[in-house]
Amino acid sequence: MCGITGIISFQSSIDPQNIHNMNETLMHRGPDHRDIWINEYSTVFLGHTRLSILDLSDNGNQPFHSKDGRFHLTFNGEIYNYKNLKDYLKTNGISNFKSNSDTEVLIELIALRGITNASKMLNGMFAFAVWDSLEKKIHLVRDRFGEKPLFYTLQKDTLYFGSEIKSILKIPTISKIINKEALSHYLRFNYIKNPLTIYKDIYKLEPGHILSIDQNITYKKYSYKNKNKKTIKLANQKEAEDLLQNQIIKSCLSRTISDVPIACFLSGGIDSSLVTSIIQRNSKQRIKTFTIGFDDQSIDESNYAEKIANFLGTDHTTINIEEKELLNNIDLQSEIYGEPFADQSSIATNILCKYASRDVKVCLSGDGGDEMFIGYDRYYKVNQLRLFLKAIKFYKKFKTIDRILEVLIHKIESNKNFSIKIDKIIKLISLLSDANDDNIYEKFNSLYRDQYFPLTPQNNQKHYIYKDLKNIQEMCEYDFETYLPDCILTKVDRASMHNSLEVRAPFLDHEIPEIIDSINPTYKKKLLNRKFILKKLLNKYLPKNIYERPKKGFSAPLNNWIKGPLKELTLDYLSIESLKKHNLLDIDIIERIKYEHYSGIRSWHNQIWNLLIFQQWYNKNF
Incomplete structure (x- = not known):
């Protein structure tokens, strides 16, 4: 595992100190070795910091270069099938490897098969950049699930990229302008979705994608994921179970x-x-x-x-x-x-x-088990909500249901003996009063009801469009x-x-969803329902009474913190004076949120934490 950085200038030379500064920011990602490669014209810079996992010798240090001298690589990640790929290369006449690293296998695979076909053959987590000195083209590649990060920005005729945003911000000419669409997503969901970042013109490369840019500054971004589903004939559900369980075991051991x-x-x-x-x-x-x-x-x-x-x-x-x-x-x-x-x-x-x-x-x-095997309760709760909404749509014709829901919200909000559960009930009633099931999943996950959304109207110009998701799949x-x-x-x-x-x-492991997609829908529905297949496999190792219990997760006691040890910090960061430094957030809404929370009218601890983290980030970066 490592950190990668790079600068590609297609028109002019660059000060070499820039790549050194970028590399320096990623020493925590690779404390064992660091190096850079610069082409003869000082227009291509590849940086690398190394955390030694495979082949601990200096032979595994990067950046790496293909035997024919055409390709130059800086790589972050692990390729779990690299030994099989190495055997494949040997059968195609490529031998005399100088290392036992997966990086050398990767660059020779690219030289043999090309960037797209090579990427499709990889089983692993990775983000890497390859300079093609013959075609004068740079390729950025990210793994299928997005385990390893890769950020980039194109400034006029120069591309900058790195494993973390901080490396790109080391370039003096990069402007730190807040992306308001990204901020809107963060305020709703606590994170920023790809390809956006908090900074305008700095992007995340999407999972499973390749970005290629040539010397004419023409670029192409595309997915290399295999879109052709496998067809596996299975006689019964038992065969489907065995196939999937064996792949899970294989993936763990790899x-x-x-x-x-x-x-x-x-x-x-x-x-x-x-x-x-x-x-x-x-x-x-x-x-x-x-x-x-x-x-x-x-x-x-x-x-x-x-x-x-x-x-x-x-x-x-x-x-x-x-x-x-x-x-x-x-x-x-x-x-x-x-x-x-x-x-x-x-x-x-x-x-x-x-x-x-x-x-x-x-x-x-x-990680990935909940998403792969439908483990989140929210999937099932949203489906239940849809049933309620269908009934409410009927009764809305008589108008009385709207008034009933309004009264319920008012009564609960005015209850000073609130609890976190009551806060969830308010959210539930708000969703029901909307009576629109076209986009309920993201609304269910959103921190704010629209009337409490804390971006000022002028900064919320691009209204967020909730995704229309109709079923669990x-x-x-x-x-x-x-x-x-x-x-x-x-x-x-x-x-x-x-x-x-x-x-x-x-x-x-991309082979797991490929097998899942190939299974007969009748079998698949049962195997994936609330982690059925994982529980059945786990039964072979553990008795049920040891692992069956309600899930808690690594959460934090935010309500206690914000009312206790973090109260002073919260009130400072969310003060009118602090908010006026950027004028991005609606002061009136935030003042109401603070008042209701600290006076016991309603719990806003999740929303206050969200605002607190944004304010902390802003104060440290501007």
Whole structure:
């Protein structure tokens, strides 16, 4: 795992100090080695910082160059099938490899098959850039799920790219102008969807895409994902189960390739428990496992993880985090993520990675299991809401239902003995009063009702259009395109690499969804329903009474923090004086939110946290 940077100037030479400055910002991603390559005309600069995982020798250092001298590569990630690809290259006459790294295999595969075909052959997590010195063309490539990040900006005749936004911002001529469409998405969902970033003209490369730019500044961006579905004939559901379970096991084991020790994150939930069970069952040694423990028992699940670790016989560590350490890490949010990012579990994830990195360089996680195997309750809740909305649409003809819903909201909002559950009831009633099920999924996930949306009207010129998602399948696909790469995987990548730790996600193997797509719809519906297939496989490793329980996750006690130790900071960041520094947010709405929250009229802790993180980011960057 590494950090990559680059500058490609198609018209003029560039000061070499720029690439050194960009590289310097990514030393946390690759503390073991750093280097740059500059072409003979000083128009192409490729930078690299290395976290050594495969082939620990200097032979694995980058940037890498093809044997024929045509291609030059800076690569971040892991290619899990690189040994098979190496054998494929040997059968095509390519031998005498100087290293045992996957990077050398990749560049020779590109030289043999071309950028598109080579990318399709990769099974792994990656982001890389390849300069073609013959065609004078740069290619940026990102893995199918978006596990590894890649940011870029094209300024006149020059392309800048990097693993994190901060590397691009090291260029003095880059303007820091806030993208208001991106800010609108952040305020609604706590993260910014691809290809946008918080900065205008800086973009994320979408998962599964290639961006190619030639010397005439003409560029082409396209998906290399295989759109042709496999056809697998299965006699019955049992055959479908076996096929999918075998692929999950294969995927877990393929992610253990490493020249350094590996470990697992173990929360005690289904996904991480299954990954840990498979790895420990197939390991000759006790693997290390890590979990987090909290003082607040309402969010602590360390005892569940400990029971599973004891049953499996892993070398387990519970990292007990005190509230003081959690609060001290809030100040790191802007530095770690480079743009506003308010996922509640991000702070705990960063602390988990910090402690794990003291013992290992690689950890496996259960990320992607909820999206791949329909594990989120919200999918089913939204479907239930649709049924209510159909009934309400009928009664709306008589107008009385609108008045009833308005009265209910007013009564609940005026109840000073509110709880978080009541806050959720208000949101539910608001959705029902809208009576429009065309875009209910994103509205269900949005932090704000429209009348409380905190962007000022002049800064909310491009009204956000909610996605029309009609069923669970479409909800899952949408989460795969946005929530998974831009929230879940962003959190894991930045938190882990901030601590020089590589995290691998076995469920994010492109062969798993390809098999799922090939299964008869009748079988598929049952196998994917609430992680049925994962639970059935887990039963082979663990008794049900150990892992079956309500899910908690690495959340934070925001309500207590904002009313307690974070109150002074919150009131400072959300003061009228602070808000007037940029005039992006509606002061009247935020004043109302603060008043209602601190006077006990209504809980706004999630929204205040969202605003607090934005204000913190703004103050540190402007």
